[in-house]
Amino acid sequence: MKRRLMGRPSRRQFLKHSVSVAVAAPAVANLLPSLAMAQNRQVNVYNWDTYIGETTLDDFGAATGIEVRYDLFADNAELFARFREGNPGYDVICPTNDFAERMILAGMLQPLDHSRIPNFANVDPNFQDAAFDPGRAYTMPYFWGTIGIGYRTSRTRGAPESWGYVFDESEPYAGRISWLSEPSTVIQMALKRLGYSLNETDPARIEEAVQLLIASKDNVRSIAGDNGQDLLLSGEVNLAMEWNGDILQVMEEDDDLSFANPREGGLIWQDVWAVPNDAPHVDEAHAFIDFILEAEVHAAIADFIYYALPNAAAKRLMSADYLENPAIFPPDAVIARGESAKYLGEEVNRLYSEGMTRVRAA
16 A cells, blocks of 8 residues: 555545635746746646645646646546537646547647647657557646546455446445446446447447446445545445546545456546647646646656556656555556547447436436
8 A cells, every 4th residue: 555644634625626726926036037927827727636736736836827727527528518519718628538539539629739848758658659649649648547446345245356346246235336427437347347348339238238237226326426435435335436546545544445456357548638729828738738747746746646657757756655556557467458448439429328327317
């Protein structure tokens, strides 16, 4: 387990609601000229909950004099819905790889100017290109990881080594289970339980996954936006389908909590920074992304939120506890069983959305 950092505030208390962060200018003499030029500059950031460093926003403001407006979304579906009719005013957003691809193809994102992101050189060569964004024309990598099952060890019969624990074999834990709310993610995990690819496009197999969810839903206490880890920590559930880093965060606060990657395999995801079309502050957006990719900055964020870095320079600053934690950097066997989600077209997304609507209504 990651060492417990005494005195650090609970992540359950950190950025739990949408916030506006107005960053004060620093009293550093050699920054005064640049700060004078930066007066009234702002960047509007839209990100996941509990997914930034403890001091990152303040540090960015201190370094640049740019004010940060910082809002939160629960899942990719919510993010995409906000942009379906146009950009509501954001400069930087953080979609997951398949939703980033969807937004690129829909013309929602603008190309990045790499000359304004010199810290891209810090990124691991394995992440400097991506099938969903060749040449990183539109996105910069932030973190990557898996989706698995967080669990309370004293209330489960061994580690939940199968997705069956939260689906068709969930009866022993009835009323003590949470799922994520994003339709594509939940249906994809059901597809893995059935032995299919999570990138399945056959409507019949997707419907089979939906029926598995409907049959399992009575045992589920909550279909949670992005707070399954909170429900686990509070004792409201004993099993939570969740992002690995979110479970690692609460594991620091409760030694009875743990995380498992099911044997059927799961999702290997990558979250990215992007600049949407019609962003009102493009220069500031590039400055924010470049700041995140500074080695010391990215390392500090990773130390706080416990996700896997795609930043080679930042990884060199991390402890062995972080680098050798299999819940952060999964073993090769876990990676081999997992898959990265692809954008499969609007018809498949319609099947996901309609299917999850029927699951919720069941």
